[in-house]
Amino acid sequence: MGETPQQAVARLYRGHYPALVAPLIRIMGSFELAEDIVQDAFAQALTTWEAQGVPPTPIAWLRRTARNRAIDQYRRQSSWQAKSQELAQGAPENASTNFSDSVFDEDVHDDALRLIFTCCHPSLSPAAQIALTLRTVCGFTTEEAARAMLLQPATLQQRIVRAKRKIDLAKIPYTVPDLEALPGRLGTALQTIYLLFTEGYGATKGDALIRHELCEEAIRLARLLASLLPEQASIRAVLALMLLHHSRRHARTDSAGDLITLDMQDRSTWDRDLIAEALPMVELCLVTPPVSHYAIEAAISALHASAPVAAETDWPQIAALYGLLLERAGENPVIELNAAVAVAMAGQVQEGLDRLDSLDSSNALPNYHLLPAARGDLLARLGRWQDAQEAFASALTTVSNDVERRYLQKRSGEVSAKFERKTKNF
Numbered sequence: 001m002g003e004t005p006q007q008a009v010a011r012l013y014r015g016h017y018p019a020l021v022a023p024l025i026r027i028m029g030s031f032e033l034a035e036d037i038v039q040d041a042f043a044q045a046l047t048t049w050e051a052q053g054v055p056p057t058p059i060a061w062l063r064r065t066a067r068n069r070a071i072d073q074y075r076r077q078s079s080w081q082a083k084s085q086e087l088a089q090g091a092p093e094n095a096s097t098n099f100s101d102s103v104f105d106e107d108v109h110d111d112a113l114r115l116i117f118t119c120c121h122p123s124l125s126p127a128a129q130i131a132l133t134l135r136t137v138c139g140f141t142t143e144e145a146a147r148a149m150l151l152q153p154a155t156l157q158q159r160i161v162r163a164k165r166k167i168d169l170a171k172i173p174y175t176v177p178d179l180e181a182l183p184g185r186l187g188t189a190l191q192t193i194y195l196l197f198t199e200g201y202g203a204t205k206g207d208a209l210i211r212h213e214l215c216e217e218a219i220r221l222a223r224l225l226a227s228l229l230p231e232q233a234s235i236r237a238v239l240a241l242m243l244l245h246h247s248r249r250h251a252r253t254d255s256a257g258d259l260i261t262l263d264m265q266d267r268s269t270w271d272r273d274l275i276a277e278a279l280p281m282v283e284l285c286l287v288t289p290p291v292s293h294y295a296i297e298a299a300i301s302a303l304h305a306s307a308p309v310a311a312e313t314d315w316p317q318i319a320a321l322y323g324l325l326l327e328r329a330g331e332n333p334v335i336e337l338n339a340a341v342a343v344a345m346a347g348q349v350q351e352g353l354d355r356l357d358s359l360d361s362s363n364a365l366p367n368y369h370l371l372p373a374a375r376g377d378l379l380a381r382l383g384r385w386q387d388a389q390e391a392f393a394s395a396l397t398t399v400s401n402d403v404e405r406r407y408l409q410k411r412s413g414e415v416s417a418k419f420e421r422k423t424k425n426f
Contacts (some may be wrong), residue, residue: 002054003054003276004039005046005049005050005053005054006046006047008045008054009042009045009046009049012042012058012059012062013042013139014139014211014213015139015213016059016062017038017139018136018137018138018139019111019112019113020038020041020063021038021113021115021136021138022033022040022111022114022115022383023111023289024037024038024066024070025115025118025136025174026114026174027028027070027172028073028093029168029174031136031164031167031168032164032168033073037065037066037069037070037073040063040069040294041062041065041066041069043207044065045058045061045062045065046241050217059106061247080377082341084338085338086207091419099355102155102186102206105218106363106420110135111177112217112221112224113221114174114175114226114287115131115133115136115137115174115183116137116178116189116192116193116221116257117164117175117176117177117189117295118167118172118173118174118175118188119132119136119137119167119224120133120135120185120192120193121155121167121185122185122190123165123166123171123172124163124166125171126187126188128147128160128162129163129165129188129192130149130162130188130195131145131149131151131156131159131163132159132160132164132167132190133188133189133192134148134149134192134195134196135160137192137198138192138195138199138214138217140199141204142156142157142160143204143205144185144204144205145160146206148195148198148199148204149195149334150334150365150368154366159419170208173187173252176228179228179229182228183229183232185230186232186234187227187234190222190225190235190238190294191223192242193218193221193222193225193238194218194238194241194320195216195219195221195241196214196217196218196221197214197245197246199211199214199241200212200213200215200217200218201215201245202401202404203401204400204401205400205402207257207400207402207403208257208402208403209252209253209257209259209401209404210249210252210253212249212254213273215242215245215246215249216246218242219242220241221248222235222238222239222242223239226239233284233285233288233291233292233295234285234292234294234295236281236284236420237281237282237285237287237292237294237295237297238294238298238300239278240278240279240281240282240285240298240301241278241294241297241298241301242279243274243275243281244275244282244301244302244304244305245301246271246274246280246293246344246376247271247272247274247305248262248265248270248271248424249271250265250269250271251266251269251270251365252265253403258403258404258407259403259404259406259407259408261407261423262304262310263310264310265310267308267309270305275305277300277303278298278305279302279305279306280302282295282299282302283284284298291323294330295319296324296325296328299321300318300321300322303317303321304316304318313345315342315345315346315347316346316347318342318345318346319339319342319343319345319346320344322335322338322339322342323339325339326339327401327419330396331364332394333362333364333365333368334358334365336355336359336364337356337359337370337371337374338357340352340353340355340356340359340374341356341374341378343355344378344381344424349382349383352378353375353378353379353382356374356375356378357369357375360372360375367398368398369395369396369398369399369404369408370393370395371395372391372392372395373391373392373395373396373399373408374390375391376388376389376391376392376411376412376415377411379391380411380414380415384417385415385416385419385422386419386421388415389412389415389416389419392408392411392412392415393412396408396412
């Protein structure tokens with residue numbers, strides 16, 4: 001049985017929204033206008049496909065519809081004639097399966113980079129840059145972007161609206177900066193690309209743990225940046241970090257789609273080609289000053305990748321690297337969480353738990369399910385079954401991904417059973 005129109009629209013929206021919006025922003029010079037046109041195209045798709053069925057090439061249908069709506073928009077403006085010729089060039093009415101000459105295929109790679117650097121213009125605040133890029137370039141929902149930035153959705157939405165308005169009013173150019181200006185704009189671009197990968201690596205919500213298209217897009221963008229700035233070690237560090245994580249993609253879930261934790265993964269299924277590509281990058285980044293925090297994170301991932309079995313993981317070295325990350329990053333609750341787990345895995349379980357308890361008390365990670373989940377795991381290691389059960393129950397109240405929810409339910413059931421057996425023995 002094929003996809004329903006609703007399923008097709010949802011899939012295409014998540015996978016192709018940025019690629020539809022970016023060329024229209026380039027041509028039209030307006031975020032708001034381009035996004036309105038693409039939103040209208042998706043709305044029309046749902047209505048038409050429910051009546052007529054999903055077409056054989058739905059993305060081509062959406063491209064043509066968005067292009068036609070853009071042409072209609074310019075008919076209301078004084079510049080319609082010149083702009084409509086640009087939009088329609090090489091895209092006849094029957095071109096539903098061939099858009100090789102259309103505006104959407106003019107240079108999609110360049111469009112992605114143009115859009116990133118427009119969103120990351122220095123006249124916008126760093127927080128606004130990241131929020132706008134996640135929403136527009138990466139196609140995140142407001143909720144996904146808010147989770148990535150540890151913000152409330154309403155707060156993030158306000159930032160996005162203000163940033164778009166400023167770009168349109170200030171006429172910020174839709175270009176990749178020249179090579180002299182690129183390094184100064186690189187930090188936020190790399191942060192955004194890595195946030196894109198992070199959402200793909202552990203999807204905020206839905207019935208799949210991994211959104212492969214986001215991971216692959218982030219890796220592709222990092223490769224493009226590396227080709228533009230081959231001397232920038234920070235780009236190589238981000239790329240290596242993502243490659244090492246992505247190398248484990250086939251081992252992270254079983255045939256039923258259920259989560260497999262790192263210590264239980266079949267390492268023979270890890271992508272050794274990606275690991276072999278990444279490890280030399282990590283070594284180079286660690287000896288090329290300044291050593292970025294991405295290089296340190298990549299070194300941590302390299303230690304995992306280099307361990308032939310989970311029991312041989314160099315946890316003391318990983319804990320030390322997290323300590324170095326904390327020195328550089330200052331107060332970063334996610335790094336603090338990971339550092340606490342590394343300390344526990346290195347043999348100091350109570351110290352790791354104490355750190356997590358302190359982080360929990362500070363309320364630095366509200367509604368972040370991985371914190372109570374980590375507490376539950378360490379409490380179980382200490383045999384505190386009832387406390388572990390309560391921690392997993394807390395994690396279940398905030399998790400939104402179905403795969404992670406099933407895993408937490410399984411862990412909660414395991415510690416509940418052990419608590420019941422312990423109670424019966426008294």
